[in-house]
Amino acid sequence: xxxxxxxxxxxxxxxxxxxxxxxxxxxxxxxxxxxxxxxxxxxxxxxxxxxxxxxxxxxxxxxxxxxxxxxxxxxxxxxxxxxxxxxxxxxxxxxxxxxxxxxxxxxxxxxxxxxxxxxxxxxxxxxxxxxxxxxxxxxxxxxxxxxxxxxxxxxxxxxxxxxxxxxxxxxxxxxxxxxxxxxxxxxxxxxxxxxxxxxxxxxxxxxxxxxxxxxxxxxxxxxxxxxxxxxx
Amino acid sequence: xxxxxxxxxxxxxxxxxxxxxxxxxxxxxxxxxxxxxxxxxxxxxxxxxxxxxxxxxxxxxxxxxxxxxxxxxxxxxxxxxxxxxxxxxxxxxxxxxxxxxxxxxxxxxxxxxxxxxxxxxxxxxxxxxxxxxxxxxxxxxxxxxxxxxxxxxxxxxxxxxxxxxxxxxxxxxxxxxxxxxxxxxxxxxxxxxxxxxxxxxxxxxxxxxxxxxxxxxxxxxxxxxxxxxxxxxxxxxxxxxxxxxxxxxxxxxxxxxxxxxxxxxxxxxxxxxxxxxxxxxxxxxxxxxxxxxxxxxxxxxxxxxxxxxxxxxxxxxxxxxxxxxxxxxxxxxxxxxxxxxxxxxxxxxxxxxxxxxxxxxxxxxxxxxxxxxxxxxxxxxxxxxxxxxxxxxxxxxxxxxxxxxxxxxxxxxxxxxxxxxxxxxxxxxxxxxxxxxxxxxxxxxxxxxxxxxxxxxxxxxxxxxxxxxxxxxxxxxxxxxx
Numbered sequence: 024x025x026x027x028x029x030x031x032x033x034x035x036x037x038x039x040x041x042x043x044x045x046x047x048x049x050x051x052x053x054x055x056x057x058x059x060x061x062x063x064x065x066x067x068x069x070x071x072x073x074x075x076x077x078x079x080x081x082x083x084x085x086x087x088x089x090x091x092x093x094x095x096x097x098x099x100x101x102x103x104x105x106x107x108x109x110x111x112x113x114x115x116x117x118x119x120x121x122x123x124x125x126x127x128x129x130x131x132x133x134x135x136x137x138x139x140x141x142x143x144x145x146x147x148x149x150x151x152x153x154x155x156x157x158x159x160x161x162x163x164x165x166x167x168x169x170x171x172x173x174x175x176x177x178x179x180x181x182x183x184x185x186x187x188x189x190x191x192x193x194x195x196x197x198x199x200x201x202x203x204x205x206x207x208x209x210x211x212x213x214x215x216x217x218x219x220x221x222x223x224x225x226x227x228x229x230x231x232x233x234x235x236x237x238x239x240x241x242x243x244x245x246x247x248x249x250x251x252x253x254x255x
Numbered sequence: 256x257x258x259x260x261x262x263x264x265x266x267x268x269x270x271x272x273x274x275x276x277x278x279x280x281x282x283x284x285x286x287x288x289x290x291x292x293x294x295x296x297x298x299x300x301x302x303x304x305x306x307x308x309x310x311x312x313x314x315x316x317x318x319x320x321x322x323x324x325x326x327x328x329x330x331x332x333x334x335x336x337x338x339x340x341x342x343x344x345x346x347x348x349x350x351x352x353x354x355x356x357x358x359x360x361x362x363x364x365x366x367x368x369x370x371x372x373x374x375x376x377x378x379x380x381x382x383x384x385x386x387x388x389x390x391x392x393x394x395x396x397x398x399x400x401x402x403x404x405x406x407x408x409x410x411x412x413x414x415x416x417x418x419x420x421x422x423x424x425x426x427x428x429x430x431x432x433x434x435x436x437x438x439x440x441x442x443x444x445x446x447x448x449x450x451x452x453x454x455x456x457x458x459x460x461x462x463x464x465x466x467x468x469x470x471x472x473x474x475x476x477x478x479x480x481x482x483x484x485x486x487x488x489x490x491x492x493x494x495x496x497x498x499x500x501x502x503x504x505x506x507x508x509x510x511x512x513x514x515x516x517x518x519x520x521x522x523x524x525x526x527x528x529x530x531x532x533x534x535x536x537x538x539x540x541x542x543x544x545x546x547x548x549x550x551x552x553x554x555x556x557x558x559x560x561x562x563x564x565x566x567x568x569x570x571x572x573x574x575x576x577x578x579x580x581x582x583x584x585x586x587x588x589x590x591x592x593x594x595x596x597x598x599x600x601x602x603x604x605x606x607x608x609x610x611x612x613x614x615x616x617x618x619x620x621x622x623x624x625x626x627x628x629x630x631x632x633x634x635x636x637x638x639x640x641x642x643x644x645x646x647x648x649x650x651x652x653x654x655x656x657x658x659x660x661x662x663x664x665x666x667x668x669x670x671x672x673x674x675x676x677x678x679x680x681x682x683x684x685x686x687x688x689x690x691x692x693x694x695x696x697x698x699x700x701x702x703x704x705x706x707x708x709x710x711x712x713x714x715x716x717x718x719x720x721x722x723x724x725x726x727x728x729x730x731x732x733x734x735x736x737x
Contacts, residue, residue: 145519149528151484157519171522173531175488181733182535189534229517248517 026051029226029251037086038228038251042131045247049232052220054213056244059131065111071132072107078135080245081110083118087125089248094121100135107132136245139236140196140205144214146176146221146230154221156214160192161234168192178218183211196237205237213242228252266390267456267464270357271401271446273332275299277324277355279346280338280362282309288409289335289361290316295405295414301327324349333406334358335398340365340376347383347391357390359398365452367395381454389455396451397427400434402444403470411435418443420551421465423458424477425450425505432544433475439697440552441704445470459487466494473554474498475547479505484532492536496734499554499727500538503547504529537734539727549720552709558682559728560721562645564588566638567614570652574688575616578650578714585718586725589613596641603633613644628667635675646682647675648717651699651710665702673706685710686717 025033028048032040040048046056060075061084062068072079083096091097095117098110111130118127141161149155152175159171172186187193187210198204213235221227228251232244275298278289282304290313293300302313302320313320321327324334324346334355336346340362350358364370365377377394384391392398397408405414408427412434420442424430430449437444446468448461458478465471474494481487494500507526533540541547565587569575579589592613600611609618615634638647649672676683685703687710689696696712703710711717 143518145517147517147520147523149484149523149525151481151525152488152528152532153485155523155528155531157522165518165522169522171527173523173527174535175528175532185534185733186531229520231517231519233518250517 025224025226029224032251033226033254036254038253039086039089040249040251041084041086041128042082042091042247043084045230045249046244048249049244049247053216054220054232054244055242056247057133057136059133061129062111062132063129065108068111068130068132069104069107072101072104075132075134078102079107080133080135081107081114082131082133082246083114084128084131085118085122085125086128088118088122094118133245136236136243137238139203139238139242141234142196142205142210142237142242143171143231143233144217144235145232146217146227148228149175156186156218156221158186158210158214159190160195164190164192165233174218176218177222178215180211180215183214183218186214187211203239206239206241209240209242210235210237226251266356266388267460268356268468270333270355270359270390270392271399271448271464271468272404273298273356273406275301275327275329275331276333276335276406277301277303277321277327277331278335278337279303279324280336280342281313282306282337283312285337287312287316289337290318292407292410292412293405294410295407297404298332299329301331303327324353324355327353330354332356333399335361337361340373340394343376343394344379344383347380347389350391351383351387351389355389357392357399359392359396360394360451361397362393363395363451365394365454367452377452377454384455391455392448393451394454396449397430398449400430400444400447402434408449413438416443417470418445419470419472419555420444421468421471421474422447422476423450423461423465423474424448425453425458425479426477427451429477429503429544433477433547436544437548437551439700439704440548441707441709442548442551442555445472453482457482457487459483459490462487462494462500463490466490466498472498473501473551475501475503475541475551477503477505477547488532488536491532491538495537500536501541501547501550502529502533502538503541503543504533534730537730539723545716546719546723549711549716550723553720553724556707556709557684557724558680560646560682560725563725564590564643564645565648565721566592566641566644566646567648567650568634568638569614569616569650571618572610572616574650574652575610575614578648578686579614581714582648582718582721585722587718587721590643592637592641592643596637599633599637603630606630628671631668631671632675635671635679639675639679639681644681646684646721647679648684648686650686650688650714652688669702669706672703672708676706676708683708684717684721686714687711688713 028044043059049056060071062071078100081098083091101107101110143159143161143165145157154176155173157171157173159165164170170191172189174182174186196205231248235242235244281287281289302318365373402414403417422433427449430447465474565582567578569578604611606618610616638644687696687699700710
């Protein structure tokens, strides 16, 4: 049975889930995420930040804005109430300026995660082979160098293990120049959970967890993007 | 295996191992290419042709002609159809009525032409054959090749020998070229098929068949696309767990028009997904015909290496530098030998200008010194016994005329290599560089092939092949755990 989040989005004919919805869905699949809450006003953003604890991250919430940081829609490392208030105003203004027709739900408030190795996991559908999972290092590694590995769903542990070790940047996961190494078993577990989830959820067309921060004792997705199949 | 698959394999087996073959529509304009190719066929060959102008030519070939498939007495296991496309549906109907094992359609001009007529006719033969469960191969293909029984699609193909390599190609050119080029390198085919437009039987059906075929130990495939990716994936994973499967994917650079909103979607091009499929299933990816031939002959003839440490023997100073670079770049180690090996070498290695660390530079003066055979025997023996070395690589430089023309010198050297190859547990890789003469290199290669020893035409091809073999054996080991 599809998740309520999926049924609701399909009913609304909005195939692009917001970050908040995407994260709830991932959470249901057993994938750790940094919780995001929706603030519909500046004062709400400030009070949520205080509850979450500083520093926080604010991001635009709009089903029409997919590339949030390109639209000035992300502010990181906000350390106090004043910074949060200012960020809220700026994010909403930037979104209206760059995407005048976008429906703006508000701004998401989340805890600023501690630094770790940035990795990306994602799913898309191949015309011949169906859902495929991707793994790579986040940021410049995926965007410029395209240092990524793919596997066809469903994955077995060997596939997860091989695809992580297949990327050229693998040594960075083992701890480079004193950086905390990533726990590879945890990343394998995440890939297997994701494989299992997308295998059972044909309504999903594309998915990005970008980035996931990988630590020596765990990993957490700080952003998520889920796009559903458009209903005929 | 499903019941449907079992039935397909059973019927396909009849087509791949026919006792009788009928050619429909062979003609002067084609040079009677089909009937001529079948001059080597062990069973009955029939012609079906209604054009009176063609009958004398067919009679001249000593082939009995009939006016229709249904007129042929006794069963027909395989039909080759080279008829005009408009007649194709009628031939399919006759094949169904006759109860043949399979039909290969050389006829082209169907959907690949993107014409209304071509698309309509293709749909018609597809529907007829699918409904009746007829094994239709093609259209637009050269069909089946089984050298053991002399079933060929060109007179240039070898016949009369048993083989262990199955080849599956969408393209007829690649199927033909592989069979001919491969033969030069000692690759003997069990069965091969070109399947063209794949309207009824697709690559997966042939992979399933060759996977079950006891004669076939190694499978090569040239694929442009598959009809059902999931079925192909499952079949490949199952077959590749039992036999080496090499895949050469054509059309890798195709620009797929995909509307995507995610990083993943933007990066998931068809070529990288195919790479994932091949890796995930434990198959071997090759990028061209040369690589296909190199890796298959290595799988057939070269013993599996236990490690990546190579002992190199080259025929000049310059070559010994370059061969080291090439093997090191391919990820192989070129270690020093043990002290006792060097002590043994010092007792006989007296080649002026040569040296013997690793690589050995034996210089082309090698064949002019007193006892080249015993020197080579000793060098190979040292490599064989040295615990620091996993594989032995030997360059032969056929500018040395004796290797081909002076029988008295050449045979003992080749014998020495054969003896080592049979006795040693270590893989032996021969590189016949063509420096001065392609013809001399080919002659040397042929002499080695006759002795069951494959050779490579340059250092890069040899090194790349060794690397891929090492990766394959590594992935086989990984494949055994989940």
